[in-house]
Amino acid sequence: MGTKLLEARGLCKAFGGIRAVDHVSLSLAPGELCALIGPNGAGKTTLFHLLTGLLRPDAGTVHLRGKNITAWSPPRIWRRGLSRTFQLPEVFPYLSVLENVQVALLSAARQTFVLLRDAALLWHKQASALLAEVGPWRACARPSGHLALRRSKTPGVGHCAGQ
Ligand SMILES: Nc1ncnc2c1ncn2[C@@H]1O[C@H](COP(=O)(O)OP(=O)(O)OP(=O)(O)O)[C@@H](O)[C@H]1O
Numbered sequence: 001m002g003t004k005l006l007e008a009r010g011l012c013k014a015f016g017g018i019r020a021v022d023h024v025s026l027s028l029a030p031g032e033l034c035a036l037i038g039p040n041g042a043g044k045t046t047l048f049h050l051l052t053g054l055l056r057p058d059a060g061t062v063h064l065r066g067k068n069i070t071a072w073s074p075p076r077i078w079r080r081g082l083s084r085t086f087q088l089p090e091v092f093p094y095l096s097v098l099e100n101v102q103v104a105l106l107s108a109a110r111q112t113f114v115l116l117r118d119a120a121l122l123w124h125k126q127a128s129a130l131l132a133e134v135g136p137w138r139a140c141a142r143p144s145g146h147l148a149l150r151r152s153k154t155p156g157v158g159h160c161a162g163q
């Protein structure tokens with residue numbers, strides 16, 4: 001696998017007679033940026049699902065930092081360092097933007113069951129710092145579900161950064 005961060009080889013996924021992903025290979029080096037473009041129905045989302053464990057490929061493999069993660073569960077893949085956002089934002093709509101990022105940090109630290117401490121204070125500083133990195137953000141206290149679609153992507157990015 002060399003220095004590759006992420007490497008997919010020969011990924012295939014069919015839904016009935018539709019070959020949504022047909023022998024796709026790609027590799028990413030550390031620090032490399034890559035865009036995946038294609039028309040509606042080209043298979044982009046399906047490919048992301050395969051890379052992040054939401055779908056199992058019919059054929060092919062995915063390696064992350066040299067480790068074969070094919071068919072691992074999404075949480076296991078996330079813990080190994082591969083995060084994603086979704087086409088439609090998947091956030092906790094009643095939590096604020098900041099709280100959404102705190103949830104990711106709590107989960108990464110396996111602090112999902114903490115008694116006797118005010119959860120609002122946990123990882124507060126780190127979540128604020130992460131949001132500042134994601135972009136100029138003045139609506140941290142607003143419920144994520146109240147944001148317009150474009151802006152509601154930010155908590156998702158914060159979720160990813162929070163791992
Ligand atoms: N769960 C599913 N069951 C059946 N067919 C599916 C399923 N998911 C995707 N498909 C089909 O697979 C093909 C690829 O879909 P996919 O959503 O991956 O494309 P996309 O490139 O993300 O499209 P868009 O640009 O519209 O988001 C399409 O023909 C779609 O209808």
Ligand SMILES: [Mg+2]
Nearest residue numbers: 044045046087
């Ligand atoms: Mg899509």
